[in-house]
Amino acid sequence: MTDVVATSVPAPDTAGRPIDLHRSVPKNRFSLGRTLKYAALIFFVVIVLIPVYVLLVTSFKGTGDASPARAWALPEIWTLDNWQTAWTALSPAILRTLQMVVPSAIIAAFLGSLNGFVLSRWSFKGSNLVFTLILFGMFIPYQAVMIPLNQLVLDLGIPSGVPSLILLHVVYGIPITTLIFRNYYMTVPHELIEAARVDGAGMFRTYWSIILPISIPSFVVVLIWQFTSSWNDFLFAVFFSSSQNGPVTLALNNLANGALLQNYGVSMAGALFASLPTLLVYIILGKYFIGGLMSGSVKG
Incomplete structure (x- = not known):
């Protein structure tokens, strides 16, 4: 005697067709x-x-x-004179700012990566204290140390302008870059580091051959962060540069003060010129920025 297996058959609708029970009911798009x-x-x-x-x-x-x-009305006569004037006034400062932010971002990212790797995977006596002291630099107000910092730069003989600003942005960028890289390297499987040790790789060889190639997401985050913070900085520019050798934020301030009683349009065009590089960075690399932040948030 054969066994009969009961199967569930969808009930037919009023027209005799079976009803698909797995078909989702369309939602009201205009709820x-x-x-x-x-x-x-x-x-x-x-x-x-x-x-x-x-x-x-x-x-x-x-x-x-x-x-x-x-302010809200459209121009009576559209003109590009403001843009030409702003570009003539700001283009040298924009070039100097690029010369400042690119090396400072790269150097701060590389040093932060080294610090993050050492503090996350190579325990030594006082490592937690060292990490705490590094992070402490994030919470010191710049205004509180600006005068002694200015005197220190003068005593070291570092030229004002781009060289001194590169040094300052690298130093003040190390705490946040160290924190980001340390959090990311904490998610790297410990077995990967042990395998490198078994193969005879030392600390620097492990970093260069294994850790550095998988650090691209964090490097994207750090480079974007350092680029925008250095580009938009004004306080360091005022203390450690002048209108002849300073970045675009200082030149924009001088342009706005000079054109304030003459033409608001020049100031507005200059502001757009000054903000365009950071805007392009976020438009092009914004999705990588979010992905890099999330890459070190969950262990898997």
């Missing part, structure tokens, strides 16, 4: 919650973009047209 969510997002986007609109519109206005009373 109240979804509408409110998108309305809130649009509202906040508009709030964020309002300053950008004022900057962009004012940068194309002439001398008499650029005024606080007409």
